[in-house]
Amino acid sequence: MFRVSPYPHIRDEVTTRRIMFIVIASLMPAFAGSIFFFGIKVLVLTAISVASSLICEVLCQIIRKKPITVSDGSAVVTGILLAFNLPPNVPYFVPAVGAFFAIVVGKQVFGGLGYNIFNPALVGRAFLMASWPSFMTGRWAVPRIGTMSGIIPGLSSLDVVSSATPLTAAKVYSGVPGLISLLNDKSTLLSLFVGTRGGCLGETSCLLLLAGGIILLIFKIIDYRIPLSYFVTVFSLTGILWFLGVTPLTPIFHILSGGLFLGAFFMATDYTTSPITKEGRWIFAIGCGVITVVIRLWGGYPEGVSYSILLMNAGTPLINRFTRPRIFGH
Amino acid sequence: MRRFTFPGGIHPEEHKSLTEGKPIREIKPPDEVIIPLSQHTGSPAKPIVEKGGRVKVGTKIGELTGFISANIHSSVSGEIKKVDLHSHPAGGNVLSVFITNDGKDECEDTSEKDIDSLSAKDIIGIVKEAGIVGLGGAAFPTYVKLSPPRGKSYQALILNGSECEPYLTCDCRLMVERPEDLLLGGRLIARAIGVKRCIIAIEENKPDAIGKMDKLAGKYDFELAVLRTKYPEGAEKQLIWAIAGSEVPTGGLPVDVGMCVHNVGTALAVYEAARFGKPLIERVVTVTGAVKSPSNFKVRIGTSFKKLVDEAGGYLGEPGKLIAGGPMMGISQYTDEVPVVKGTTGIFIQKKEESVPPHQTACIKCSRCVDVCPMRLLPTSILAFIERGDFSTAKELGVLDCMECGSCEYVCPARRPLIHNFKLAKVRLR
Numbered sequence: 147m148f149r150v151s152p153y154p155h156i157r158d159e160v161t162t163r164r165i166m167f168i169v170i171a172s173l174m175p176a177f178a179g180s181i182f183f184f185g186i187k188v189l190v191l192t193a194i195s196v197a198s199s200l201i202c203e204v205l206c207q208i209i210r211k212k213p214i215t216v217s218d219g220s221a222v223v224t225g226i227l228l229a230f231n232l233p234p235n236v237p238y239f240v241p242a243v244g245a246f247f248a249i250v251v252g253k254q255v256f257g258g259l260g261y262n263i264f265n266p267a268l269v270g271r272a273f274l275m276a277s278w279p280s281f282m283t284g285r286w287a288v289p290r291i292g293t294m295s296g297i298i299p300g301l302s303s304l305d306v307v308s309s310a311t312p313l314t315a316a317k318v319y320s321g322v323p324g325l326i327s328l329l330n331d332k333s334t335l336l337s338l339f340v341g342t343r344g345g346c347l348g349e350t351s352c353l354l355l356l357a358g359g360i361i362l363l364i365f366k367i368i369d370y371r372i373p374l375s376y377f378v379t380v381f382s383l384t385g386i387l388w389f390l391g392v393t394p395l396t397p398i399f400h401i402l403s404g405g406l407f408l409g410a411f412f413m414a415t416d417y418t419t420s421p422i423t424k425e426g427r428w429i430f431a432i433g434c435g436v437i438t439v440v441i442r443l444w445g446g447y448p449e450g451v452s453y454s455i456l457l458m459n460a461g462t463p464l465i466n467r468f469t470r471p472r473i474f475g476h
Numbered sequence: 477m478r479r480f481t482f483p484g485g486i487h488p489e490e491h492k493s494l495t496e497g498k499p500i501r502e503i504k505p506p507d508e509v510i511i512p513l514s515q516h517t518g519s520p521a522k523p524i525v526e527k528g529g530r531v532k533v534g535t536k537i538g539e540l541t542g543f544i545s546a547n548i549h550s551s552v553s554g555e556i557k558k559v560d561l562h563s564h565p566a567g568g569n570v571l572s573v574f575i576t577n578d579g580k581d582e583c584e585d586t587s588e589k590d591i592d593s594l595s596a597k598d599i600i601g602i603v604k605e606a607g608i609v610g611l612g613g614a615a616f617p618t619y620v621k622l623s624p625p626r627g628k629s630y631q632a633l634i635l636n637g638s639e640c641e642p643y644l645t646c647d648c649r650l651m652v653e654r655p656e657d658l659l660l661g662g663r664l665i666a667r668a669i670g671v672k673r674c675i676i677a678i679e680e681n682k683p684d685a686i687g688k689m690d691k692l693a694g695k696y697d698f699e700l701a702v703l704r705t706k707y708p709e710g711a712e713k714q715l716i717w718a719i720a721g722s723e724v725p726t727g728g729l730p731v732d733v734g735m736c737v738h739n740v741g742t743a744l745a746v747y748e749a750a751r752f753g754k755p756l757i758e759r760v761v762t763v764t765g766a767v768k769s770p771s772n773f774k775v776r777i778g779t780s781f782k783k784l785v786d787e788a789g790g791y792l793g794e795p796g797k798l799i800a801g802g803p804m805m806g807i808s809q810y811t812d813e814v815p816v817v818k819g820t821t822g823i824f825i826q827k828k829e830e831s832v833p834p835h836q837t838a839c840i841k842c843s844r845c846v847d848v849c850p851m852r853l854l855p856t857s858i859l860a861f862i863e864r865g866d867f868s869t870a871k872e873l874g875v876l877d878c879m880e881c882g883s884c885e886y887v888c889p890a891r892r893p894l895i896h897n898f899k900l901a902k903v904r905l906r
Contacts, residue, residue: 148798149831150810152896154882155824156488156642156803160844162837162889218837260838260890422843422856471852473874474713475726 166219168365172358173226173412179354180347183289184234188347191232191241196225198245206254220259224248227267230348230408231452232274235285240278244270264459265419268452286311289350292342296403298333311344312403313448316395326394338402349405359411368415371427376410377401379435393443406438409451419459426462426469433458479680480718481704484850486883488642488707488804490681494770495645495762500653502774503787505552507577509778510562511537512570515817516609517616518544523573529556534584534755537573540604546617546818547607551757551776554578565781565800565814566807572815575778584753591664591750599668599750606749607756607818612636612647612710612739613801615819618746621738622668624731631734632673633666634719635659635743637689638703638710640679641802644822646760647740649772651678651685658740659689659696661747669736674698676740677715681705707804708881712737714850726877762822763788765803766795766830775816781823782812796831799824804882834891845884845894851877855884855894862897867904875901 180188203221207214228244248270256262275282288294295315310318312329319325328334337343341351349355362368385397393400400406414420414434421430434454441450514520521538531537531550538548554577562572594602604619624630635658639647650658659676666674676698678686686702693700701719703709713724715737722733730737741759748754757777761784764770768789775784781798785791799806800814803824845855853874861869878898885894 148808148810148812149796149828149833150808151797151831151833152893152899153799153801153806153808154804154886154895155797155799155806155808155826155831156886157834157891158486158488158887158889160887160889161891162840165840165842165889215837220840258838260840417840417842422841422846422854424847466854466857470854470873473726473853473877474717474851475723475728475877476874 162220163218165367166223168367169223169362169412170219170226172361172367173230173348175354175357176230176348176351176408177226179341179351183291183341183350184287184347185290187234190238191234191236191347192226192229194238195229195241195245196222198242199225199228199249202246202249203254206250207258210254212258215259218259221249224253224266227348227412228270231267231271231346231405233282233285234287234347236281240274240281244274247273260418262418263462264456265413265416268413268456271452272456286344288344289342292337294344295329296334296337296343297328297331298337311448312338312399313442317448320394330396330399335398335402338399346405349408352402352407355407355411359407362411362415368411369424369427371424372415372420372431373410375428375431376414376435377406379432380406380438383435383439387439387443400439400442404442404449405451409434409455413452414455414458419462421462421465421469423466423469423471425471426465429465429469430458430462433461478702479704480677480701481706481709482714482718482850484848484852484883485706485708485714486848486886487705488886490705491643491764492645492648492681494643494764495772496648496682496684498645498649498770498772500649500760500772500774503779503784505577505581505776506779506783508557509552509575509577509776510572510780510815511548511551511575511778512562512564512572512815512817513538513548514564514570515548515615515777515819516546517614518542518546520571521545521548523559523571525556525559525573527556527558530554531556531575532582532584534586534757536755544617544620546609547605547755548573549607549755549757550575551778552577553580553582563811563814565809565817565820586752586754589751589753591660594664594667594750596668596670599664599746602749603668603746606745606754608742608745608749609756609818610739611741611745611759611818611821613805613819613821615817618738618742621736622665624669628731629734630669630671630731630736632675632720632736633662633669633671634715634735634737635662635674635676635698635740636710636712636715636737637676637678637682637685637740638715639682640705640707640709641804641821642707643764643824644762644802646762646772646821648682648685650741650744650760651682652688654744655688655692656696657747658744659692659698661743661745662698662738663696664746664750665736665738665743671736675701675719677701677703677719679703679705679709707883708850711850711879711881713879756818759816759818759820761816761820764822765825766792766827767825768792777818778815780812781809781814781816784816784823785812785825791825792827794828795825796828797826799826804886805880836892837890839890839892842889844887844889848883848887850881850883851879853878858901859892859894859897862901867901870901871905876905
């Protein structure tokens with residue numbers, strides 16, 4: 147007896163699970179770096195976030211009477227990304243609640259994997275920002291090497307150095323004499339790149355996130371268009387504004403600070419919530435870049451990456467609609 | 477050298493090395509052939525023989541009906557056993573002529589004829605009479621392609637030797653073993669359609685064929701175009717785009733951009749019909765995959781798949797799928813008692829463990845399907861609309877332009893059943 151099925155009879159070896167596995171692997175350099183910088187607490191917070199994501203996914207699927215699909219790894223990715231968006235000193239219940247919101251409201255309510263409109267990890271983060279703003283903006287930790295603001299201590303005796311992340315310092319203490327030039331200093335920029343600074347636990351090391359991003363590009367998991375146009379937009383926009391004197395901070399500082407590397411490589415590139423057309427991806431990421439800069443310079447928050455991506459997620463169906471390619475022969 | 481190609485497409489593992497070095501071996505005609513009266517696109521032929529009647533090799537047994545149809549000829553000499561329904565490799569049961577082979581191989585007139593004096597009309601007549609259809613798989617009657625609709629004309633002929641389907645090597649072998657006859661057939665086609673410019677297009681993974689054609693193309697006034705190895709490079713519209721840069725309009729035909737595309741095997745059949753009066757009664761079939769000795773066979777039409785598998789040494793391990801054609805667009809069979817027809821390019825056997833139905837998961841909108849679609853469709857979106865029963869939106873998104881090459885489904889990491897649903901939508905929209 148032969149098996150009968152429609153063609154094609156052969157398939158590429160890439161599966162959803164394999165994609166998720168590569169994404170998880172590409173997050174490991176930044177994860178290891180974070181454990182090194184902020185200690186074992188990072189491991190615990192991430193474990194809680196991942197476990198909570200998995201449990202919520204299973205429970206939702208049981209309630210919805212759907213097949214249990216946690217083994218696809220998508221909930222693990224959401225759990226890790228949510229943890230990466232938390233300050234290192236938040237109480238342990240925070241990732242548990244955040245993951246609950248991310249999976250239940252951000253993902254399963256919409257129909258589960260592939261149907262959500264917003265990036266689930268960012269939905270979780272937004273919920274936590276609204277519910278416990280003091281935890282989300284006040285529980286920073288000084289990295290094992292370096293300082294909170296990334297400014298090398300030998301350069302300054304300013305108090306803010308030990309109390310604020312680079313973007314918060316720039317936003318809140320910009321009046322402090324000498325601070326801006328310290329933030330723009332090469333040694334500070336190097337701290338930002340390597341990760342010897344304060345911030346959310348997974349966002350601080352541009353170097354290690356870049357390594358992960360390169361893994362994603364090499365394995366063709368993400369389209370270069372999104373990170374590239376996101377970076378170029380933030381760089382050129384802040385470059386122009388810096389040149390015009392609107393912001394005292396150099397475009398390099400803007401690229402390296404905050405969560406831009408994490409957002410550009412790992413959050414804005416989420417398949418389900420970003421456009422499916424190539425042209426659409428340019429528009430999407432340029433939009434992310436513009437909104438990020440606007441929030442950073444004129445908004446109430448020091449950082450705008452996560453909200454910019456959430457806003458552009460909302461625009462994705464529309465972008466898909468307006469960038470539909472011309473069909474061959476039409 | 478310039479490598480012609482098109483945007484999109486995929487790179488499946490080729491596995492051509494199994495058979496590309498195997499010379500075409502003619503196999504002994506079987507004791508019985510079963511020749512379906514519908515082996516082509518269009519209306520079935522009408523049987524013109526009855527039970528007990530005697531036929532020779534090349535005797536016409538089915539007469540074309542309607543404008544798009546093709547004659548059918550006997551591939552052996554012997555006695556008509558019956559005219560009855562029989563399973564067909566393209567699916568379903570088809571009225572077929574069963575002929576008992578007397579082993580004498582008595583032929584209709586096969587004397588050598590002068591082909592230089594043939595006019596365009598003569599050639600089209602010969603092709604029509606010989607029952608020649610496209611041998612690349614679609615089996616569209618060739619004489620129809622040779623007669624462009626009123627007011628339209630051809631500028632160039634492309635002989636399609638791209639053979640982009642993995643595993644298959646029958647066209648490759650023909651180009652290596654019969655290059656001159658094939659080019660002569662191409663010149664006959666060019667004369668029939670009134671064009672000077674002739675191109676032979678070959679994918680670069682066939683260096684032997686390219687080498688032969690590089691030497692001989694000039695002699696027969698052919699240009700050689702080397703194509704990048706990519707599936708579906710040999711699809712008519714993509715091939716024309718790759719070589720001429722023009723898009724066949726939706727719902728249109730290649731003649732709308734002045735191009736005429738024929739498979740290399742078809743060109744050889746045209747040559748043999750014109751030179752020896754030989755109708756289309758045999759073809760080259762690649763038997764490959766999980767068989768003990770993968771081979772290229774020259775086979776009489778109507779020979780059963782089972783016989784070919786036996787000739788190739790039998791199954792290697794337990795067979796899972798028996799496929800008429802290649803792994804990308806081939807049709808899986810429920811029995812090996814189906815006959816080789818004019819459009820059978822190959823028989824591909826997949827091992828049991830390799831033919832396990834893939835585990836389907838939810839679409840994650842990774843857009844790999846969008847990236848590879850040679851027609852620039854959005855397969856993921858079309859599928860979503862079909863799955864919720866919205867066929868009109870699927871139509872708006874261009875499902876009718878889908879050529880069902882299977883590239884989207886090949887790359888889908890969630891193993892979504894795209895092609896199946898697109899076919900369903902086309903049926904529902906018709």
